[in-house]
Amino acid sequence: MDLRNFSDGSPSFEGSSKKPSPIIAIIFFVLLAALGLFMGISGFFxxxxxxxxxxxxxxxxxxxxxxxxxxxxxxxxxxxxxxxxxxxxxxxxxxxxxxxxxxxxxxxxxxxxxxxxxxxxxxxxxxxxxxxxxxxxxxxxxxxxxxxxxxxxxxxxxxxxLSTKMNIRWLIIGIYNVLALVCAAVNIKKNGVGGSPSTALGKVIAAVLVIGAMYCTYLLVGMIVQI
Structure with missing residues (x-):
């Protein structure tokens, strides 16, 4: 009897080869960039x-x-x-x-x-x-x-x-998200979707972006409660 055609009853799973889609993240960055730039620039006019x-x-x-x-x-x-x-x-x-x-x-x-x-x-x-x-x-x-x-x-x-201060903060949020979009696009081109930076410079940029995201989140929460 050929036992190779029988299993032990344990379920088997095949690893998914589907990579996460960056579309949602990109849309999020675009919306925040547009909001920050609009609120910041319009506040000066x-x-x-x-x-x-x-x-x-x-x-x-x-x-x-x-x-x-x-x-x-x-x-x-x-x-x-x-x-x-x-x-x-x-x-x-x-x-x-x-x-x-x-x-x-x-x-x-x-x-x-x-x-x-x-x-x-x-x-x-x-x-x-x-x-x-x-x-x-x-x-x-x-x-x-x-x-x-x-x-x-x-x-x-x-x-x-506090208008001028708030306008500048909105601009910081907008500009950060524009830079984050550019960096994300470069990383996808070099390392593929979901890939991590492979160079030391890329890892440093990624760390800076994480810190920037935390700071912009803090600014954004402050903006929302003061509107």
Whole structure:
């Protein structure tokens, strides 16, 4: 009897020769690259209006610049973004006032923005100039200011003094993903789909891309929660 035609009953598997498709990853990189470049570049091309005009009529989608005569010496409202119980980042909102102190606007700025204003009469002691894109105010911020005696304040929108910083971060995300696409294409051409870099330089580039991906993920999460 020829036992070569019998098996021992154990299942046998044949290794799959199908290689993973890079299409999903490529689409992901393309979308992030397009989003980052669009958000970053478009943020620098807003219609410019003066701060005086903003006190009379401020609309979203414009860029306000000017020197405020008065401003709060400390944040009027502080909000902490959290993931679960873990704090992620803080937002600081300040009031700036017109020269007659009859109209007020909200600005989102760094924590030390209030140092530019006197603690007693709120005058602009440093002569600081502000510039930022106008954005719609979140419900949480609106509710905070609606409950205070700030009737002369337009709380439906605010001037984001972090605009330039955020535009640059969007550009970093966009440019990184463009470079990642180029590197991925070169690696596929040299090593095939799913292949790892074979040279020392290729491995160094791969490591740098991994670190860059982690940093861009951090930036992206921060952007999303601050939009």
């Amino acid at each position: 807003k219609e410019n209006i003066s701060l005086d005009d903003a006190f009379n009529n401020m609309e979203t989608g414009k860029c306000v610049s000017g020197v405020p005569d008065y401003g709060a010496n400390h944040p009027n409202f502080e909000y902490t973004h959290k993931i679960g119980f873990i704090p992620l980042l803080n937002e600081y909102y300040y009031l700036i006032l017109s020269d007659d102190m009859q109209k007020g606007l909200l600005v989102r700025a760094d924590k030390d923005f209030g140092d530019n204003f006197d603690s007693s009469d709120y005058t602009n002691i440093s002569g600081t100039e502000i510039k930022g894109n106008v954005k719609s105010t979140s419900r949480k911020v609106q509710e905070n200011f609606s409950g205070m005696d700030y009737r002369m304040v337009n709380n439906t929108c605010y001037i984001d003094l």
